[in-house]
Amino acid sequence: MLLIRCPYCAAERPELEFTYGGEAHIVRPQNPSSTTDDEWRDFLYIRSNARGIHYERWRHMHGCGRFFNAVRDTVTDKFVMTYKAGLPRPDQAELEAARS
Amino acid sequence: MHTHHPLVGRALAGPHARVNMRPVEDCARFILRIDPQNLAAASTIWGGNLPPTTGGLVSASGRIATCIGPDEWYLIAPLAEQDAIESAFGELYATTIHSLVDVGHREVGITVEGPEAVLALQATIAFDIAAMPVGSGCRTIIDKAQIILLRQGPDSFRIEVWHSFADHVWNLLAGICREIELGV
Numbered sequence: 124m125l126l127i128r129c130p131y132c133a134a135e136r137p138e139l140e141f142t143y144g145g146e147a148h149i150v151r152p153q154n155p156s157s158t159t160d161d162e163w164r165d166f167l168y169i170r171s172n173a174r175g176i177h178y179e180r181w182r183h184m185h186g187c188g189r190f191f192n193a194v195r196d197t198v199t200d201k202f203v204m205t206y207k208a209g210l211p212r213p214d215q216a217e218l219e220a221a222r223s
Numbered sequence: 224m225h226t227h228h229p230l231v232g233r234a235l236a237g238p239h240a241r242v243n244m245r246p247v248e249d250c251a252r253f254i255l256r257i258d259p260q261n262l263a264a265a266s267t268i269w270g271g272n273l274p275p276t277t278g279g280l281v282s283a284s285g286r287i288a289t290c291i292g293p294d295e296w297y298l299i300a301p302l303a304e305q306d307a308i309e310s311a312f313g314e315l316y317a318t319t320i321h322s323l324v325d326v327g328h329r330e331v332g333i334t335v336e337g338p339e340a341v342l343a344l345q346a347t348i349a350f351d352i353a354a355m356p357v358g359s360g361c362r363t364i365i366d367k368a369q370i371i372l373l374r375q376g377p378d379s380f381r382i383e384v385w386h387s388f389a390d391h392v393w394n395l396l397a398g399i400c401r402e403i404e405l406g407v
Contacts, residue, residue: 124349131293132277132361137349139364185364187277187292 125200127181130207131189144180146170147192148212173197178212181205194218229389230331235400241339242400244393247332247381251305255296255312257321264319268311269298280360280373289360289373297360297371297383299332330371331389333382335396339403340378346399348372366395 125138152158152166171177177197182190194203194213204221206213213221230246237243257265259275266273273288273296274281280289287299300308305327312323335343345352347366355361360373368388373381384392 126350134278134361135350136363139349140362185369186362188295188362189293 125202127193127202128205129183129186129189130191130205131187132183136183136186140183140185142182142184144182144190147178147180176203176218180208194221228331229386230333230393233393235397240337240400241403242335242337242343244336244396244400245334246393247334249302250327250332251300251302251308252325252327252330252383253298253300253308254324254326255298255321256294257296257319259294261319261321264315265296265312265321268315269308278356278359278361280358280375282358282375287373289371291360291362291371299383302327329385330383331386333384333389333393333396335380335382336376336378338378340380343396343399343403344372344380347395365392368392 126135127138127141128135129141149166149170152162158166175196175198177195179193179195180190181193182188190208191205192208192210193205195201196203203218204213228246228249233246235242235244255265255273262273262275269286269288271283271286271288272281274290277290277293280287282288285301286304289297291297298308305325309323309325312321315321341352344365348363350363355372355374357374357377360371362369362371364370365372365382365384368384368391370388370392371383373383375381382392
């Protein structure tokens with residue numbers, strides 16, 4: 124079973140307590156009424172489907188209840204790091220630091 | 224509201240038992256949601272410190288408060304104090320936005336104590352129970368049923384589980400305790 128570090132609880136918790144929330148950092152339309160159909164399609168359905176490093180949302184459903192973001196390698200299924208919702212994407216240096 | 228207790232009369236305990244399990248008597252239970260910045264106001268009303276960090280547990284004079292999320296507290300108090308707590312927090316609504324919900328009818332308490340309590344819980348909870356700090360609490364999963372687990376002492380745990388799952392959790396742990404007794 125995967126152990127996922129919840130940034131709010133600051134603890135490693137079993138995967139059972141979490142639910143997956145899809146890709147992270149999808150920006151909502153600032154002005155929905157002027158958004159074109161193609162932009163809506165991209166916002167709602169088009170995802171990066173990355174092979175390798177993937178930024179995604181998780182929710183600590185059966186714990187503190189919070190959504191947070193995680194960086195996971197989709198090839199190895201290993202979590203590189205997790206960080207609180209609302210924070211910017213960690214840059215390459217931070218990912219390297221988290222790996223080591 | 225408190226007439227039906229699914230575990231009443233049950234106990235797995237003995238002077239030489241390595242794990243003792245007992246249902247906890249009915250008590251008042253609340254979920255408090257409040258902005259952490261206003262925690263001091265809530266602590267004053269509560270009449271004791273509310274732990275500021277997730278996982279924290281404060282236990283004093285029959286009352287238990289544990290922080291199970293960044294803005295969520297689980298409060299346990301004797302039944303006799305329920306009305307006083309509710310009306311005190313009711314007055315706080317005038318000045319501070321918060322939510323105090325009575326969940327006493329929903330939850331059942333089980334204490335798990337004894338030198339093998341960690342082993343018994345570890346058999347069915349997926350995170351490292353031994354590493355859980357004494358004096359902490361968290362929400363977690365026990366065999367697919369959501370519980371709130373409190374560690375009150377090195378060998379003393381308390382489970383708070385929904386009524387409808389209580390029988391299942393009890394029987395599951397009773398089976399595990401039996402295995403421990405038999406040395407399986």
